Amino acid sequence: MDSTTILIGLASVLVAAAPVVFAVMGETLSERAGVINLSMNGTILLSAMGGFAVSVRTGNLFLGFLTGMLIGAAVALIVAFSSITLKQSQVAVGFVLALVCRDLSYFLGNPFMGLAGPRLPAWPLSGLKEIPVIGTLFFNHDLMTYLSFIVIFVSWFWIFRTRPGLMLQGIGERPAAAYVRGANVNLMRYVYTVLGGALIGLAGPTYSLSVKAGWKGTISGLDGIGWIALAITIFGGWNPLRAAFGAYLFALLQWLGLVLQPSLPNIPSQVLQVAPFPLMILTLLLVNIGDAEWVERTLASLPEPTRRFFAKAFRAMRASPPAALGVPFERD
Amino acid sequence: MTESNKLPSGRSRIDSLEMRGITKRFPGVLANYKVDFDVKSGEVHALLGVNGAGKSTLMKILYGLYHPDEGEILLNGKPVTISSPKDSIHLGIGMIHQHFMLVQTLTVAENVALGLPSSRGALTDLDRVSKRILELADIYNLKIDPSAYIWQLSVGQQQRVEIIKALYRGAALLILDEPTAVLTPQEVDELFVIMRQMVKDGHALIFISHKLHEVVEISHRVTVLRDGRKIGTRLTSETTKQDLANWMVGREVGFVPDRGKVEIGEIRLKLERVVCGSDRGTPGLRGVSLDVHSGEILGVAGVSGNGQRELAETITGLRKVTGGKVFLEGKEITNLAPGEITDRMLSYIPEERMRDGMIKDFTVAENMILREHHKLPYSRYGFLNLRGISKHADDLIKQFRVKTPSQETHAKNLSGGNIQKVVLAREISRNPHVIIAAQPTRGLDIGATEYVREQLLVERRKGAAIMLISEDLDEILALSDRIAVIYEGQIMDIVPRATATPEKLGLLMAGVHP
Ligand SMILES: Nc1ncnc2c1ncn2[C@@H]1O[C@H](COP(=O)(O)OP(=O)(O)OP(=O)(O)O)[C@@H](O)[C@H]1O
Ligand SMILES: [Mg+2]
Numbered sequence: 098m099d100s101t102t103i104l105i106g107l108a109s110v111l112v113a114a115a116p117v118v119f120a121v122m123g124e125t126l127s128e129r130a131g132v133i134n135l136s137m138n139g140t141i142l143l144s145a146m147g148g149f150a151v152s153v154r155t156g157n158l159f160l161g162f163l164t165g166m167l168i169g170a171a172v173a174l175i176v177a178f179s180s181i182t183l184k185q186s187q188v189a190v191g192f193v194l195a196l197v198c199r200d201l202s203y204f205l206g207n208p209f210m211g212l213a214g215p216r217l218p219a220w221p222l223s224g225l226k227e228i229p230v231i232g233t234l235f236f237n238h239d240l241m242t243y244l245s246f247i248v249i250f251v252s253w254f255w256i257f258r259t260r261p262g263l264m265l266q267g268i269g270e271r272p273a274a275a276y277v278r279g280a281n282v283n284l285m286r287y288v289y290t291v292l293g294g295a296l297i298g299l300a301g302p303t304y305s306l307s308v309k310a311g312w313k314g315t316i317s318g319l320d321g322i323g324w325i326a327l328a329i330t331i332f333g334g335w336n337p338l339r340a341a342f343g344a345y346l347f348a349l350l351q352w353l354g355l356v357l358q359p360s361l362p363n364i365p366s367q368v369l370q371v372a373p374f375p376l377m378i379l380t381l382l383l384v385n386i387g388d389a390e391w392v393e394r395t396l397a398s399l400p401e402p403t404r405r406f407f408a409k410a411f412r413a414m415r416a417s418p419p420a421a422l423g424v425p426f427e428r429d
Numbered sequence: 430m431t432e433s434n435k436l437p438s439g440r441s442r443i444d445s446l447e448m449r450g451i452t453k454r455f456p457g458v459l460a461n462y463k464v465d466f467d468v469k470s471g472e473v474h475a476l477l478g479v480n481g482a483g484k485s486t487l488m489k490i491l492y493g494l495y496h497p498d499e500g501e502i503l504l505n506g507k508p509v510t511i512s513s514p515k516d517s518i519h520l521g522i523g524m525i526h527q528h529f530m531l532v533q534t535l536t537v538a539e540n541v542a543l544g545l546p547s548s549r550g551a552l553t554d555l556d557r558v559s560k561r562i563l564e565l566a567d568i569y570n571l572k573i574d575p576s577a578y579i580w581q582l583s584v585g586q587q588q589r590v591e592i593i594k595a596l597y598r599g600a601a602l603l604i605l606d607e608p609t610a611v612l613t614p615q616e617v618d619e620l621f622v623i624m625r626q627m628v629k630d631g632h633a634l635i636f637i638s639h640k641l642h643e644v645v646e647i648s649h650r651v652t653v654l655r656d657g658r659k660i661g662t663r664l665t666s667e668t669t670k671q672d673l674a675n676w677m678v679g680r681e682v683g684f685v686p687d688r689g690k691v692e693i694g695e696i697r698l699k700l701e702r703v704v705c706g707s708d709r710g711t712p713g714l715r716g717v718s719l720d721v722h723s724g725e726i727l728g729v730a731g732v733s734g735n736g737q738r739e740l741a742e743t744i745t746g747l748r749k750v751t752g753g754k755v756f757l758e759g760k761e762i763t764n765l766a767p768g769e770i771t772d773r774m775l776s777y778i779p780e781e782r783m784r785d786g787m788i789k790d791f792t793v794a795e796n797m798i799l800r801e802h803h804k805l806p807y808s809r810y811g812f813l814n815l816r817g818i819s820k821h822a823d824d825l826i827k828q829f830r831v832k833t834p835s836q837e838t839h840a841k842n843l844s845g846g847n848i849q850k851v852v853l854a855r856e857i858s859r860n861p862h863v864i865i866a867a868q869p870t871r872g873l874d875i876g877a878t879e880y881v882r883e884q885l886l887v888e889r890r891k892g893a894a895i896m897l898i899s900e901d902l903d904e905i906l907a908l909s910d911r912i913a914v915i916y917e918g919q920i921m922d923i924v925p926r927a928t929a930t931p932e933k934l935g936l937l938m939a940g941v942h943p
Contacts, residue, residue, distance in 0.1 A: 259551050260542075267532045267543050274530040277494065278544030279515040420533070 106352055108234050113308055114348035115245035116141070116300035120326040121333065121340045122252045123296030127173070129256060129335055130289035131269045131421045132180055135191025136172050137297050138323025139198025144168040144301025145319055146206035149312040152302070153214040161215070162241075162302045169298015170291045172198060177290040181283050184425040199320065209312045217241060217307040241303045248296065252337035265289065269335075269419030272426040282426045300326075325377055332381045334416025343377075350376050438599025440521055442470045442631045444505050446491075446602055451500035453486055453657075455842065457834030460486040461497070462657045468602065473624060473634045475648035475665070477641075477677050479874040480846025481832035483657040484637050485527055488604045491635075492524045493517040523600025525591045527607045527637075527845045527872070528783055531579045538562060538575040541594045558597075565596050569623045584611045584780060585733030585900070592620065602633040607845065609638050610872045613732055613900045621647050639846075639874045641670040653677050678876050688886060688908070694723030697758055697894030698744070698863050704752030705743045707918075713739030715918040716753065721863070721894040726885065727923075728909030729898040732938050736918040737898045738780060741867050744896075745777045746770045747785075758862060771800055776861035778853060780868050780898070786852040789841040793833050794822035796840050797855045825854040829880065846872050857884050864888060867898040882908060902931050916940045 120137060127134045134140075144165035152161030172194055180187040217239045225236040235246070256262040264285070267275035272282045304319055305312055325347060333340025350373035358369050396404050434442055447467040453460045460483045468474040476484050489495045491502065493511040501508050504520060511517050517524075531540050538559045547554045559575035566573045571589050579587060588611050595603055605624075609617045624634055624647060638644055644651060645665060653660040653676050660676065668676075698721040707713030714736050721727045731737055742748035744755055746767040755763045762770050771777065779785035787796045798807045798818050807818050822836040831850045833843055840848060849872050856864065866885065870878040885908060889895055899905050905912055912929050914921040914937035921937045936943045 258553060260545075260547050260553055261551065263535070263539055263543055263553055266535060266539075270534050271530070271532045274532050274540075275543070277492070277514045277524070277526065277530045279513075279518050280544060281513075281515070417534075 104230065104233050106356060107349075108237065110345065110348045110352045111234065112238055112242050113351065114344045115242045116303040116308055117322065117326055117329065117344040117347060118245040118249060118341055119303060120297045120300040120323065121329050121344050122248050122337055123169070123293035123298075123300075124326060124330040125293075125333065125335055125337055125340050126252060126256075126265075126296070127290045127293030128330060128422055129265050129269045129419055130286045130293075131272065131419055131424065131426070132177060132286055132290045133187045133191060133423050134173055134176050134290060134294060134297065135188055135327070136176060136194035136198060137327055138321065139195040139202070140169050140172045140294065140297050141301045141304070141323045141326075142202040142317075142319050143172070143198040144298040145305040145317065146202040146209065146301070146312055148302025149214055149305035150206065150209045152306055153209060153212055156215060158215050158217055158306060161306050162299065165300075165302035166295040166298045168301070170295040173291045173294020173297070174287075176294070177287050180425065181286050181290075184427075187423050195323065203314050206312050206314055210314050212312070214311060215306065216310045239307055241299075241307055245303075249337050249341040256337065266419075269421055272421050272424075276426070286426070297323075297326075321374065325374060328377060328381055331418070332377075335419060336416070339416075343380075346380065347373055347377050436599065436601055436632065437630050440599055440601050443521055443601040443633050444470050445503075446505075446522075446633060447503040448487070448491060449501050449503065451487060451490060451497045453483075453490060453495060453497050455834075457838070459657050461490070461654075464500075464654065464657070464659045466652060466659070468633045468635055470601075470631050470633050471628055472649040473628060473636050473647050475636045475638065475644040475651045476654065477637075477644060477651055477673060478654035479678060480850070480872075480877055481844040482654040484654055485606055485844060486657075487654070488524065488606055488635065488637070491517070492522060492604060518598075518600075521601035522604070523595045523598055523602070524604040525595055525606060525608050527610075529587050529591055531587055531590060533580040534578065536576050536578050537573060537582075537590050537593075540579060540590060541575075541597050545598065561597065562593055565593055569596065569626075570619055583734040583738060585613065585616060588612060589616075592623065596623070600632075602635070603627070604635045604637075606637045607639070607872060608636075609640060609643055611733070611868075614902065615732075617643065639872070639878070641673050641875070644673065645670055655679060674875055677874075689890060691724040691890055693725050693910070694892060696720045696756075697723050698896065699756040700744070700753065701756070702753040703743055703750055703755060705739055705748055705750050707736070707739050713748070713918055714743060717915075717918070717920055718753075719896075719913060719920065719923075721896050723862075723892045723894050724889055725910045726889055726895040726897050726908050728905035728912040728926075729896060729915055730902060730905050730912055730934050730938060731900070731915035733900055735915050735938075737867065737915060739918070740915065741777065741779065741865050741896075741898060744770075744865055745775065774860070774862040776800075776856040776859060776864045778856050778864070778866040778869050780871075782849055782852045787840055787848065790839055792837050793826070793831065793840055793843070793851055794818055794836040796851050797822050797825055797836075800855060801859060825851075825858055828858075829854040830877070846874055846877060849873055850877060853881055853884075857881075857888060860891070861888070861893055864893055864895045865898070866895060868900065869897070870899075870901070870904060902934060905934075906931070914938055 120141060124134060124137060147168045148161040148165035151164040152158055175194060176187065176191055179185040179190045219239050222236040226232040256265060264275055264280050268280060268282055268285050276282050309318060329343035329347060330340055332343040354369035354372055358366055396407055436442055445467060449465055451461050451464045464487055466487065478484050486495060490497050493513045493516050502511060509520060538555045541562060542553055542555060542558045548557055562573065562575045571593060573589055573593060588608060608620060612620060628634060636648055648665045650662055651665050651668065651673065652662040700717055700719045702716045702718055703714050704716055705714045717740065729737060729740065739748060743750050746765050750763050754761055757773055757775060798821060801807055808814055819836065826833060826836060829850045831854065832847050840851060853869060870881050873881060885895060897905065897908055906929065909926055911923055911925050912934065913923045914934060916938060917940065933943050
């Protein structure tokens with residue numbers, strides 16, 4: 098492989114990661130507010146199908162993306178209503194929705210199977226795309242990829258640099274403290290869950306109208322992405338920058354699976370396709386391993402400088418979930 | 430409106446605030462019944478009552494956290510509706526809660542800025558907030574690091590954050606619900622300086638405390654609640670501590686601890702040059718060696734944040750010991766799991782009982798068997814014995830006079846002091862061989878304080894080795910046989926009670942060898 102192939106390959110990783118980024122950012126916002134939206138896997142499928150169907154019927158790409166977001170928001174609204182207002186288990190409701198939405202997408206998507214549909218055109222940013230290396234990497238993509246960059250930055254900026262973002266941290270961590278400072282905790286939870294749901298819903302059409310254009314039912318290859326996105330949210334420690342890193346790592350592993358296939362003829366192609374999933378889980382395990390008793394003990398026996406290095410690395414990787422994640426807020 | 434109506438913060442004064450005929454019922458409890466209460470600009474109005482009398486409930490109604498079943502609130506003579514904290518904040522009412530309302534994962538500055546408008550619109554202006562915090566800290570002589578995370582702070586330091594937060598917001602009426610429970614005497618003095626200044630500026634303050642000398646010192650008027658009803662309001666200048674105590678409890682109180690003479694026995698707890706880290710990354714304990722004997726109370730005195738928390742946590746296995754050894758009844762327990770250590774009959778009354786001592790969503794009965802749930806008579810062959818649990822809970826509720834509608838009530842619905850009693854009852858009643866008690870009477874009313882101190886002495890008489898970690902010198906002097914003074918993670922000195930004086934201890938606590 099020469100360097101141009103690699104460069105183009107890496108650029109394609111950024112494109113392929115865009116939907117995962119949307120989903121992970123959406124989930125991060127929702128969980129920051131304290132609501133786990135476990136429906137993600139089904140939502141992505143349903144919005145991919147829905148967005149594709151609407152675009153095929155109307156010939157309008159924008160309506161396709163909008164449909165995806167509305168589907169995501171609607172599913173999130175169900176999660177929000179049942180967990181915030183009815184105080185039901187978020188895990189149970191989300192899980193059922195994940196299954197229902199998936200089956201619904203296969204069922205409703207039947208008439209659109211294999212149809213040729215519109216596809217989001219590339220939109221190179223002239224002036225920027227000529228910059229060596231950087232231009233190819235970042236500025237020679239379509240609108241959704243650019244949007245994914247922006248969403249990462251905006252989410253991060255929102256959470257860590259703005260007043261409402263500070264309140265968001267408070268709401269997920271200690272809702273009572275946010276409440277006594279005048280925040281309407283439950284309303285904010287609705288807002289972030291639905292907004293996060295819309296972002297998750299954007300992931301669907303980003304697949305079906307761009308990254309993996311088309312709708313092929315059960316063989317669309319989208320099933321499972323939502324679960325990985327959920328894992329990446331945790332890996333990302335509810336921080337958009339770290340979460341984005343996780344999304345790119347996942348896309349990179351998938352890409353490696355593809356490019357390595359010709360040079361590894363003995364390994365069945367299915368293995369390479371599936372490998373990124375367990376690899377991601379493994380990474381997740383590694384990230385949180387610093388807490389394990391035996392690791393701590395092994396660390397303690399290492400020479401001081403090495404020990405300190407690892408201890409620091411583990412501490413930097415460790416992230417704990419928002420303390421009130423999954424806990425309904427009661428004011429009385 | 431004239432200039433004189435304004436407070437230094439630029440906010441208008443609240444000339445008078447009146448609560449009329451407030452009634453609040455909770456399932457099985459009448460928390461407030463037809464209570465009248467009022468406070469004026471330029472005064473401190475103290476609210477007194479035993480644990481569970483309904484003080485916090487009344488104040489939460491004023492702050493909009495609870496809605497009264499009956500009654501009305503008048504501000505400057507006009508009726509107002511306060512349906513959420515948003516409304517009360519808008520009206521200029523601030524509250525320092527009995528249980529801190531801080532976000533552990535955020536910094537001091539972020540906690541202060543949380544929910545406030547910012548000079549940069551939608552963006553946070555933490556630099557400005559930090560600067561202002563330091564200014565205020567300077568004016569009021571409060572030590573505080575705006576960039577520290579809350580989880581790194583001791584309870585006393587967290588209290589300071591709450592005070593700074595209130596000062597920063599410049600509320601015209603400030604409710605202080607047991608602000609001094611976690612402060613050292615010096616810190617209380619500092620708080621009183623601040624409160625006096627606020628009163629002079631025209632603020633209205635409501636002050637809740639179980640320490641009567643504080644009430645006598647700082648307040649202008651006192652109102653006493655008992656069983657949710659108002660007993661009366663008096664001018665502080667016309668009462669005494671003893672009057673107030675009797676009035677509040679409804680009987681004569683006066684505590685002279687009967688320490689009696691106890692044979693000092695074998696060494697039950699031994700620390701050998703124990704070293705450990707603290708949450709701030711600085712060394713928490715720097716080579717602490719101590720012995721506690723059977724039949725002895727060893728007081729550990731010190732200003733909050735000097736290693737007390739780390740000391741308790743290393744003994745109980747909650748914190749890694751990085752150097753040195755801990756022995757319990759002759760056997761080494763260094764870095765054993767907390768469960769194993771408690772099973773060897775070590776009881777721990779943690780300083781932050783709400784966080785480390787109980788499970789909020791468990792019932793009172795369940796909380797009372799947290800330590801022993803896997804043993805007879807509470808469980809057998811892995812099944813819980815509900816009758817045994819229930820009887821145990823009934824006994825403890827009676828003995829410790831825990832005020833709760835039933836043993837099935839969730840712990841979070843008890844009053845602050847009664848939550849404390851649940852933990853104390855559980856830890857003391859299991860016939861421990863060693864007790865680590867951190868601030869055991871914090872937040873308890875005078876009757877309950879009396880009872881807990883008595884119980885500690887009873888356990889001592891039975892031969893328990895007790896380590897009493899307290900910032901309250903009176904308590905230390907009243908109960909301890911020997912007193913160790915801790916300063917910056919080291920034991921400055923261990924003095925027998927007979928030769929200990931508050932002055933001598935004070936110097937040691939400041940790191941000076943007299
Ligand atoms: N949210 C709640 N649900 C049910 N009961 C409650 C609730 N809050 C308070 N109570 C009950 O109301 C009564 C008064 O409680 P409150 O917290 O006002 O007491 P307090 O005077 O502040 O006591 P303390 O000195 O212990 O803090 C108690 O019996 C308590 O159990
Ligand atoms: Mg109270």
